[in-house]
Amino acid sequence: MPSFQTSPGTRDILPPDAARWREFNAIFADTVEAAGYGCIIPPMFEDAAVFHRIGEATDVVSKEMYDFQDKGGRHVSLRPEQTASVCRAYAQHRPTTPWKVWYTGPNFRYEKAQAGRYRQFDQVGIEALGVYDSALDVEVIALAWKFYQRLGLLNVQLFINSLGDDGDRERYVEALRNYFLSHADALTPEACQTLNKNPLRVLDSKRQGDAEIIAGAPKITEFLSDSARQHFEEVLEGLRVLGIPFTQNEHLVRGLDYYRRTTFEFVSTALESAQNAVGGGGRYDGLVKDLGGPDTPGIGFALGLDRTLLACDAEGVFGAPSSSVDVFVVDVVDGTYALSVTSELQDAGYSADRAFDARSMKAQMKSADRSGARFAIIIAQDEVARGSYTIRDMTSAQQQLVAKGDLVEFLTRNLGARTPRRHPS
RNA sequence: GUGGGCGUAGCUCAGUUGGUUAGAGCGCCAGGUUGUGGUCCUGGAGGUCGGGGGUUCGAGACCCCUCGUUCACCCCA
Numbered sequence: 001m002p003s004f005q006t007s008p009g010t011r012d013i014l015p016p017d018a019a020r021w022r023e024f025n026a027i028f029a030d031t032v033e034a035a036g037y038g039c040i041i042p043p044m045f046e047d048a049a050v051f052h053r054i055g056e057a058t059d060v061v062s063k064e065m066y067d068f069q070d071k072g073g074r075h076v077s078l079r080p081e082q083t084a085s086v087c088r089a090y091a092q093h094r095p096t097t098p099w100k101v102w103y104t105g106p107n108f109r110y111e112k113a114q115a116g117r118y119r120q121f122d123q124v125g126i127e128a129l130g131v132y133d134s135a136l137d138v139e140v141i142a143l144a145w146k147f148y149q150r151l152g153l154l155n156v157q158l159f160i161n162s163l164g165d166d167g168d169r170e171r172y173v174e175a176l177r178n179y180f181l182s183h184a185d186a187l188t189p190e191a192c193q194t195l196n197k198n199p200l201r202v203l204d205s206k207r208q209g210d211a212e213i214i215a216g217a218p219k220i221t222e223f224l225s226d227s228a229r230q231h232f233e234e235v236l237e238g239l240r241v242l243g244i245p246f247t248q249n250e251h252l253v254r255g256l257d258y259y260r261r262t263t264f265e266f267v268s269t270a271l272e273s274a275q276n277a278v279g280g281g282g283r284y285d286g287l288v289k290d291l292g293g294p295d296t297p298g299i300g301f302a303l304g305l306d307r308t309l310l311a312c313d314a315e316g317v318f319g320a321p322s323s324s325v326d327v328f329v330v331d332v333v334d335g336t337y338a339l340s341v342t343s344e345l346q347d348a349g350y351s352a353d354r355a356f357d358a359r360s361m362k363a364q365m366k367s368a369d370r371s372g373a374r375f376a377i378i379i380a381q382d383e384v385a386r387g388s389y390t391i392r393d394m395t396s397a398q399q400q401l402v403a404k405g406d407l408v409e410f411l412t413r414n415l416g417a418r419t420p421r422r423h424p425s
Numbered sequence: 426g427u428g429g430g431c432g433u434a435g436c437u438c439a440g441u442u443g444g445u446u447a448g449a450g451c452g453c454c455a456g457g458u459u460g461u462g463g464u465c466c467u468g469g470a471g472g473u474c475g476g477g478g479g480u481u482c483g484a485g486a487c488c489c490c491u492c493g494u495u496c497a498c499c500c501c502a
Contacts, residue, residue, distance in 0.1 A: 008493075008494085059499075059500045060500080060501075063426080063499095064500080081501095081502085107502085109500095111426095111501080112426075114497070117502080121501095121502065125502095274497065275501075277501070277502060278502070280501085280502065302502060303502070304501090305502085307502055330460095361460055361461055362460090362462080364461085365462040366463085367462085369462035369463055376461080376462080378461070380460060381460095382460080392462085397461090
């Protein structure tokens, strides 16, 4: 056993998996930037009070916060999500609206790890602030849907619900509380505890014993104001226009207290583990105001990177990219030729690797094979004397001599032209 | 936080009712007429059996504690 290993709920993402993560983020960025969302990078920790706005009664705040006092006595917390940070950023910088941003990065929750759940977990997401229009709800949901499609996921189901406005939500919660209290003897003890903290979340119970009572509970739809109801209808109609299939679920309440009106969740039906929600989001029209900013509507979603990749595995799509270099330089002279040839080829835009420690030609060829390189460039005394290097095509095993000054031209002919990525001047 | 399963080589795992120097496959390294990979053959390196305590003449096997991991609950992505 090694002396040190990763802390519980954290892990190393090694190659080639990390390359897969990068690809995941790149596809996400392409998808949402095409709709006008700009990248935002909020800090990984901030004043714990920012996150308390998520809701004191939520598990995320009451028992999962990674909070501590810093050396200056400030009470800070590692972010458990990024929505609150984005709203804090909006209140702090007051950008013009609509303000549409996207993010990626790790979040932290002190939970016990299990399949698809970690203490440090990555999410990608978008937030759009300053717009009440239901068309924005549709755009946000559609972008998540589009992204899943681009990954190749087929077995993702969209559940959607409306929690109404502030007043609707309060009246509904009250009605639920009364209903559940009158049936408290038939509920599981766990559900009764939840009832004390937040009656809404009793609806979320997966326990068999609660199913019957929940089925008879009042429906949110009966409490929606006319404007909230109309807004919701418009969202559903927009989804139909785009041909995005959805299932209305009146029990979808989600665990964060700031949600208003539209809430939605993406569930992978390919996942057999308990954590099968791969993404979720909704409107949070009061959150910016709660954080001391102007009364500003907002909507967004977050997708769990780890879970979405688990879903990809379950469906056999979006595998880790195969990593390979263009050429592998085998130098059995003294290693200095490999040094300059790899450098020269890299400057020309080709990826080139080599072996170290003056290993035998056989050993170097083995490394060349493992590197996945299409060509091995072999340099021994003979080649040095001739000023031409042996190039071996690793797939056909054909070899030929190429003058050392013609290497780039040879690769251009066989692999296509390349130029290294540079910052445009 | 609660409950169940599991910790033996880098990886996947064997290891008989407790009994000598703990094994295999894969991977890695080195050889197989010294200029050549992917197949094959031979050899080699690599383990304080998660850690600590206990029972015993003797523990990788049994007991306790602990740490880690995994699955589930709770909750969430």
